[in-house]
Amino acid sequence: MSSRKENCYPIMHFAPDYGWLNDPNGLVYHDGIFELYYQSNPNGVEWDDMTWGHARSTDLIHWEELEPVLYPDENGMMYSGCGLRNDRGELGLPKDALLFPYTAAGFDEGLSNPYFTIRLAYSTDGGASLIKRGDKLLQEMAPDNRDPKVFWHEESKAYVLVLWIEKNDFGIFRSENMQNFELSQRITLEGGFECPDLFELPVIGDDGNVSEKRWVFWAADGMYFVGDFDGYKFTPTQDKKKAYFITTLPYAAQTWSGDPKGRVIQIPWLRTKCVYNQTTSTMGIPRELTLRKINGSYVIKHAIPEEITSRVQPVSELTKGESSYISKDSAIFLDLDNLSGSTVNLYASGENDPFVTLKYNDRTGAIGISDGKVTEFMFLGREHRDKATIIYDRGIIELTTGDDTILQMTDLPHLRSIECNRISFESGEGNLKVGMIY
Structure with missing residues (x-):
């Protein structure tokens, strides 16, 4: 691997030492560890030679990069998949x-x-x-069918595999022993495309x-x-919704299996x-997903998991005209109550002009993020x-509303x-809480 140039890396958003990164794969929790595999080109900074890269973390903030685990073979490049514990002792x-x-991904001519x-x-x-085992889990449904996500469904006593088939079509397959999955439903989901996931979420009430x-x-x-x-x-009971509002940066998010608290924690690929x-590219910040019912419709909530929030170090609480210094080697958390x-x-160290300004427009309901140009x-x-x-992390910005x-x-x-080593609350009617993670 190439030597790591620290000044081109964010603090909280995982990126490999060198190379290309895309879809998160094989997400599984075990023995206090969050495993993160991902689509990787370890040989260059552009898409090619798809391999499964590997990193792991105990706190969803600090990631240890390890050696790749799946390399292209006679069946093709290593495209996306998932991970789960073998709790039932299969195979x-x-x-x-x-x-x-x-x-x-066996699309190249001459492959088996x-x-x-x-x-x-x-x-x-x-x-x-x-x-790698030599057998296939299911019969192909279409030339490019891909991206299996598997989980154990306790109520029906079977492993469930969801798969993208083609266009807006997905398949739901079942197996009692993690072998020979059989199709139980082919479903068309308008606007849906590849990298499926299927999970149950709690609906959190106003209380x-x-x-x-x-x-x-x-x-x-x-x-x-x-x-x-x-x-x-699967039977949809409401119209489709979009998790990300007017942004194309996140893609191909996947959830971890095996969380001991039963949480659904998800991480996306960010196309940075x-x-x-x-x-090239980073992972997003992991989020704990739940649902909220608003005006009769279910909407996903994207909360920061406690592994992360418990490590945010409070720095100061500012009112209009006040500023605060922070550690340069940190990601910044800004909580605005109005x-x-x-x-x-x-501000960067020793500079009188800000390198980033965040300004809310009351008329449009938008936050403008400006670097002066x-x-x-x-x-x-x-x-x-x-x-x-x-959350500001060396140029990557993630924003959530209060709910x-x-x-x-x-x-x-x-x-x-x-x-960044200084935050200034230039104007505003509320308070600004400043925190940091490093």
Whole structure:
């Protein structure tokens, strides 16, 4: 691997030491560890030679990059898949083994199979290395079918595999022993495309308690469908929704299996640009998903998991005209309790002019993010002016409204090497809480 150039890397958003990164894969929690595999080109900063890269974390902030685990073979490049624990001791493997359904992308001429095939790898050393099995998990449905996501459905006593087939079509497959999955439903979801996920979420009421649970069918660009699932068929019960508001940065998000608290924690690929010819793309900040019912419709909430929030170090609470110094080697958390009229400036060490200005427009309901030359806008809507959390991480900005129902992201990659050491609350009617993680 190439040597790491620290000044081109964010603090909280994982990126490999060198190379290309895209879809998160094989997300599984075990023994206090969040495993993160991902689509990788370890040989260059552009898409090619798809391999499964590997990193892991105990706190969802600090990631240890390890050696790649799946390389292209006679069946094709290693495309996306998932991970789960072998809690039921399938396939003659120990219960502490990890299972990894994946896509072998056999589209190149001369390969043994010109179709994309769904196969299985496993690990008996805690995810450090993966061993490929020779068999396929299911019969191909279309030339490019891909991206299996598998989980155990307790109510119907079977493993469920969801798969993108083609166009807006997805398949739901079942197996009682992690072999020979059979189709139970082919479903067309308008606007949905590749990288499916299917999970059950609690609905959080106004009192903060769980009022019910609903199933969510997720597609790559953040399109999601809320409905019912009986282990065999998914039935949408409301119109499609979009998780990300006016942004194309996040894509192909996947959820971790095996969380001991039963949470649904998700991480997306962020399509950030190549920096210093060193690395292309990062992962987003993991989010804990729940649902909220607003005006009769279910909406996803994107909360920061406690592993992260518990490590945010409070720095200061500012009112209009006040400023505060922070550590240069940190990601910045900004909590505004009233957006109206708010302007926040970020300064580098020794500089009198801000390198980033965040300014809320009361008329449009948008936050403008300006570096003095270019301005990006995050549109929240005027109804969400009461509260917001902004995370600034060396040019990558993630923003959520106070109720966590709107999540927006943007990237200013030319700011990656600039280290902020002072925050100024230039104007605003409320208070600004400043925190940091490093």
